[in-house]
Amino acid sequence: MTPASLAAKGRFPYPPYANGWFRVAYADELARGDVKALHYFGRELVLFRDEEGEAHLLDAFCAHLGAHLGHGGTVEGKGIRCPFHAWHWSGEGVCLDIPYAARIPPKAKIRSWQVRERNGLILAWHHDRDEPPSFEIPVLPEVGSEDWTPYEVRRWTVHSRWLDMNENAVDQIHFRYVHGTHTAPQTEVEVDGHILRCRSRMKMGTPDGEVMGGIDTDDHGPAFQTVRLSGIIDTLMVNTATPIDEDTTDVSFAYTVSKKGGADAHHGAGAAIVRDLEKQMEQDIVIWEHKKYWDKPLLCDGDGKIALYRRWWKQFFSEEAV
Ligand code: FES
Ligand SMILES: [Fe+2]
Known part of the structure; x- marks a missing residue:
């Protein structure tokens, strides 16, 4: 085509x-x-x-x-x-x-x-040309470890495409206006072949005041992402998104929380983090399902690495397609 x-x-x-x-x-x-x-x-x-x-x-x-x-x-x-x-x-x-x-x-x-x-x-x-795998998904040490809780899985059917939704990872400004964080995170983005790494630092509110938290996101190809949250309690999200058809995506997040400090996914801080992430997802979905995809968006100097992100994911389509 x-x-x-x-x-x-x-x-x-x-x-x-x-x-x-x-x-x-x-x-x-x-x-x-x-x-x-x-x-x-x-x-x-x-x-x-x-x-x-x-x-x-x-x-x-x-x-x-x-x-x-x-x-x-x-x-x-x-x-x-x-x-x-x-x-x-x-x-x-x-x-x-x-x-x-x-x-x-x-x-x-x-x-x-x-x-x-x-x-x-x-x-x-x-692969659209039936070519064999050009990379592998890493084994995550947290999953199945005794020091981490079993997965809690959440699933959404979203009327959009993951590569557009996932632009969120590098779009630090939206955290402030969509998710109401106190400040936009400081984000560094690095491309390493099929991997995209985002390292964000931001202030997070807790009952005891603000703490500095980290959000480390690694995309391995177009549909497998790990997000490691640190600061309050160490949490790993394994985010996957599979297209159902051209307009609809099955998005799923699996959460596991470090048992250090006695927290687990059902109680205390672990549950609060999962609830907050779910709320953020619902806030994002409203934007995603109604937005237009601009091929040439009007970016300004505060927007961060959106152009870099878009250049990165073009590698996951066969050349003449994009
Ligand atoms: S064996 Fe006849 S349709 Fe499968
Ligand atoms: Fe978001």
Whole structure:
């Protein structure tokens, strides 16, 4: 598609689906033998966990006569059996057997997606030209550690695109006017290949007065972000955003809080931080869902690193697309 036809299509002058790792489920939502019908990237998908515990993602429609494997498909060994005529498909989308045929047609193949399971997430690699992963998502030491609380997960369906919403991370001024912070944070932004690091320092209000807090945000590609909050109580947010279709995004934040000091996610300071972050999200959504995306915004000298952020994320689209 040319940029002009993309622009004519709608609200954003860039393609809807970037190249990168995207959460398709939380790991604990998929037990051994489970089959889940999913709809992401404007496509029908089937996610299943085989009998050995490995998660697989395939395009949903059986290559035979088109049954949706997510509705009635059953896990068998390392694969999934179609509910319609019982063709057996591997997690890589190869037909393993057809119970009533002597020969498997050579074209019997279903598109499979690369999957990684880490940090309590099942992630799938999306690339518009089907190229293999060009980077990996790091293992986060806090997740699953005894010193940190289990995830608390929040989820929103937002009528916008994550790369536009996530501009917030470098837009320090909005904290003051949208979220009512006392001052705008001091933010430093650094690009390191597919990683964007933001380091913000700001005054945070507590019942005992103001303390200096830190917000360290790392984006790993277009849809996986860690936010580490320090100052009051150490908190890690693992933020992921998966496009459902061109206009709608499944945004999810998973919070874990350091148990140091006796706080946990349900009590005291940990719960207060999670509540505050949820409130901020609701405040942001109103802006995101109604705003216009200006390809050439009118920036002023106090605006920080918005132009840098936009240059960074262009790498997640194949060249001619942006
Ligand atoms: S449609 Fe799947 S086996 Fe026939
Ligand atoms: Fe915000």
